[in-house]
Each structure stands twice: as structure tokens, then as C-alpha cells.
Amino acid sequence: MANAFTALYVAYTIVWAGVFVYLLYLFMRQRAINKNIEVLKQELSKHGK
Amino acid sequence: MDLKLGKYWAWFAGISAALMLITVLLAVYYAPVAASSVRTANELLPSIEGSTITVAGFVADREIMNPIRTPEDPPVTAITLADFSDYRRYLDAVVSGGLEGEWWTIEPITVRGPYLPLGTNVSATGEVVATHDSSSFMLSCDSSDDVVELSSPGEAGIMTSPISQKIFYFHMPSAWVSYVGFFLTLVFGVMYLRTRDRRYDRVAASSAELGVLFATIAIATGPVWAKEEWGVYWRWDDTKLVTTFVMWLVYIGYLMLRAAVVDHNVRARMSAVYGILGFVTMPMSLLSSRIAPLIRSSHPQVIASSSGGLSMEAGITIGIAVVAFTFLFITMLIKRVEIEESEDELEDLKRRVGGED
Numbered sequence: 001m002a003n004a005f006t007a008l009y010v011a012y013t014i015v016w017a018g019v020f021v022y023l024l025y026l027f028m029r030q031r032a033i034n035k036n037i038e039v040l041k042q043e044l045s046k047h048g049k
Numbered sequence: 050m051d052l053k054l055g056k057y058w059a060w061f062a063g064i065s066a067a068l069m070l071i072t073v074l075l076a077v078y079y080a081p082v083a084a085s086s087v088r089t090a091n092e093l094l095p096s097i098e099g100s101t102i103t104v105a106g107f108v109a110d111r112e113i114m115n116p117i118r119t120p121e122d123p124p125v126t127a128i129t130l131a132d133f134s135d136y137r138r139y140l141d142a143v144v145s146g147g148l149e150g151e152w153w154t155i156e157p158i159t160v161r162g163p164y165l166p167l168g169t170n171v172s173a174t175g176e177v178v179a180t181h182d183s184s185s186f187m188l189s190c191d192s193s194d195d196v197v198e199l200s201s202p203g204e205a206g207i208m209t210s211p212i213s214q215k216i217f218y219f220h221m222p223s224a225w226v227s228y229v230g231f232f233l234t235l236v237f238g239v240m241y242l243r244t245r246d247r248r249y250d251r252v253a254a255s256s257a258e259l260g261v262l263f264a265t266i267a268i269a270t271g272p273v274w275a276k277e278e279w280g281v282y283w284r285w286d287d288t289k290l291v292t293t294f295v296m297w298l299v300y301i302g303y304l305m306l307r308a309a310v311v312d313h314n315v316r317a318r319m320s321a322v323y324g325i326l327g328f329v330t331m332p333m334s335l336l337s338s339r340i341a342p343l344i345r346s347s348h349p350q351v352i353a354s355s356s357g358g359l360s361m362e363a364g365i366t367i368g369i370a371v372v373a374f375t376f377l378f379i380t381m382l383i384k385r386v387e388i389e390e391s392e393d394e395l396e397d398l399k400r401r402v403g404g405e406d
Contacts, residue, residue, distance in 0.1 A: 005212055026384050
């Protein structure tokens with residue numbers, strides 16, 4: 001059987017990698033959306049709307 | 050409905066980070082495994098000697114201990130047995146006996162051949178009889194001549210590995226918040242169908258995505274534990290594992306459905322209905338280990354087990370872990386709902402810009 005410590009480290013890595021990668025994904029997604037919103041707002045203001 | 054929780058996001062994030070840190074410290078340095086899972090053979094024997102127990106399990110490890118043997122010297126195979134009526138009573142067992150090329154016939158499963166293949170299911174019912182060596186005991190099987198000798202190895206006794214069991218402090222709360230996420234998807238799906246308010250749809254979609262995230266973590270960490278404790282990563286005959294996997298697939302389908310439908314209203318309506326129908330998989334997964342052994346599952350029944358419980362330290366740790374993961378879920382949900390709102394705003398802007406062209 002696998003070493004118990006190895007199993008523990010693997011499991012903890014999965015948990016924290018999952019949480020932090022998802023958090024990073026959320027923040028990157030938010031930033032990209034905000035950028036697009038800014039661009040579109042500028043586009044609309046150019047057209048006097 | 051307006052959650053109005055956005056302004057508290059930093060607070061939620063701070064609290065969940067602090068609780069997570071406490072959980073990690075407790076899990077790594079403080080909490081032992083479940084109290085009943087550190088019993089040694091000496092502790093276990095007085096309580097079960099003379100009683101009839103059923104052990105069942107599967108061949109997790111195979112070791113021919115006497116490869117050079119005569120026909121009178123029967124082969125020996127080391128297997129791992131789990132008592133399904135009391136999950137935590139895991140036994141590293143040595144099964145010996147029978148003639149070469151012939152193995153026990155243990156009801157209800159017949160195992161024959163020179164080797165017990167890995168993963169073979171084995172179960173036996175019989176009376177526990179202490180031997181001269183208190184570190185082991187005999188289990189007399191129903192079949193008159195069959196005797197399974199169970200011996201406990203090492204100081205850890207008969208139970209699960211204390212180290213790998215610490216996975217449980219993160220695996221179980223992950224599963225818990227995934228259930229919470231899917232439940233919120235149901236609730237907010239129903240609320241959307243009643244009111245057609247898109248804010249409900251945003252919360253339903255966000256909680257489903259988070260539910261899938263945490264279910265993925267639970268499903269990924271579970272096999273690591275299982276490999277250490279059961280000897281295999283996955284068991285397709287374990288109801289808990291299979292129903293949880295099906296639940297995970299169903300909610301991945303939910304996310305795929307949302308990604309495939311472009312129209313806002315159609316997407317919200319279809320996914321609300323899907324979320325309500327798909328929720329049936331949640332109680333199936335949650336309850337499957339509770340009604341074992343009516344159905345076959347060797348997955349631990351963590352809370353409200355009739356056959357024991359957690360030690361105080363383990364109980365504190367798992368309690369804090371559950372609260373920590375719940376706060377983490379709320380923190381992520383707030384951020385995720387904000388993103389949904391931003392996406393809706395972006396789509397509205399795109400429509401306005403497109404309409405002008």
C-alpha cells in the first residue's frame with residue numbers, strides 16, 4: 001500500500017490546489033469581464049449614449 | 050432577492066481563511082482518527098469475543114507468505130477485510146487453509162484458485178474466539194472446517210491508518226458543501242420558476258458551479274484515502290461511491306446545459322428544471338452509506354453512527370472544518386454571484402452596442 005504520509009500530502013494538495021486555482025479563475029474572470037465592460041461603456045459614450 | 054452580502058465579502062474571506070488555518074493546524078497536529086478506529090486487538094477482543102460477527106471485504110493486498118511449500122503446507126494470502134456492519138472495524142487478516150489450488154468457500158462468495166485476485170469480495174459470518182495469542186483472534190466460519198485467522202498487526206491495532214485518516218477532515222467537509230451547493234441550486238431554481246427573477250437564477254447557477262468544485266475535491270481525495278485503507282482507488286460495487294459519482298456527472302451536465310443555451314430566459318428556465326430534477330441524486334448520495342448494509346457500501350458513516358463516534362478531538366476538528374468550508378463556500382458564492390451579475394451587465398452592453406451598429 002502507498003505510504004500514508006504520501007496519501008495525506010496528495011489529498012491536501014488536491015484540496016488546496018482546487019480551492020486556490022478556482023479562486024484565481026474567479027478573479028481573472030472578473031477582471032476580464034470588467035475590462036470588457038469598460039471598453040463597451042467607452043464605446044457607448046463615444047456614440048453619445 | 051438581493052443578497053447584499055458583497056460588502057461583507059472581505060469579512061467572510063477573512064473568517065474563512067482564519068478557520069481554514071485553524072482546521073489545518075488541528076488536522077495535522079492535533080486531531081487523531083475516530084476514537085473507535087484506534088482500538089487494538091487487545092481492546093477489541095473482550096468486546097467481541099464470543100459474539101457472532103460478519104466480516105466482509107475484498108482482497109486488498111496479496112502476499113504468498115510461504116512460496117516454497119509442500120501440499121501439506123497450505124498457501125497463505127494476506128487480505129484486508131472490512132466489517133460492513135461496523136465500518137471502522139477494519140481488519141488486516143491472514144487467511145490460511147485449504148489445499149494448494151483450492152481456497153475457502155466463504156458464503157456468499159465462492160473463491161477458488163491458487164490465488165485470491167485483488168479486489169475479490171470475501172465475507173464470512175462466525176463466532177469470534179480468542180486464541181492463546183491475544184493479539185489475534187479466530188473467526189470460525191459457518192462452514193464446519195473453515196477457520197479464518199485474523200491477526201492485528203502493529204501498534205495501530207486493527208483499524209485504519211491514523212495518518213491517512215486525516216484526509217477525512219477535508220474530504221468530508223468538501224462533500225458537505227457540495228451538498229449545500231446542490232441544495233441551493235434546487236431552492237433558487239424553484240424560486241426562479243415562481244418569480245422569473247434572474248437574480249435567483251444567478252445564485253442557482255453559482256451554487257451549482259461551486260457544488261461541482263467541492264464535489265470534485267471530495268471525489269478526488271476519496272480515492273487517495275481508499276487506496277491507503279482499502280487497497281483500491283475505487284469500488285464500483287460501493288453504492289456511496291457510485292451515487293456520488295452519478296451526482297457529480299448530473300451537475301456537470303447542469304453546467305454544460307447552461308453553457309449550451311444562449312438565450313437568458315430559456316437557459317434559466319431549463320437549468321432550473323434540470324436543477325430540480327437532478328437534485329434527486331443528492332439524497333441518494335447522502336443517504337447511501339446510512340442505509341448500508343441494506344445496500345452495499347463500506348463508506349464511513351461519519352455522523353450519527355450507532356456503532357460509535359468520533360473522539361472529542363476529532364469531533365472538534367471536523368466541526369471546525371465544516372464551519373470553515375461553509376464560510377469558504379459563502380465567500381466564493383458571493384464572488385461568483387458578482388461575476389454572474391457582471392456577465393449579465395456585459396451582455397446587456399453588448400446588445401446595446403450591437404443595436405447601434
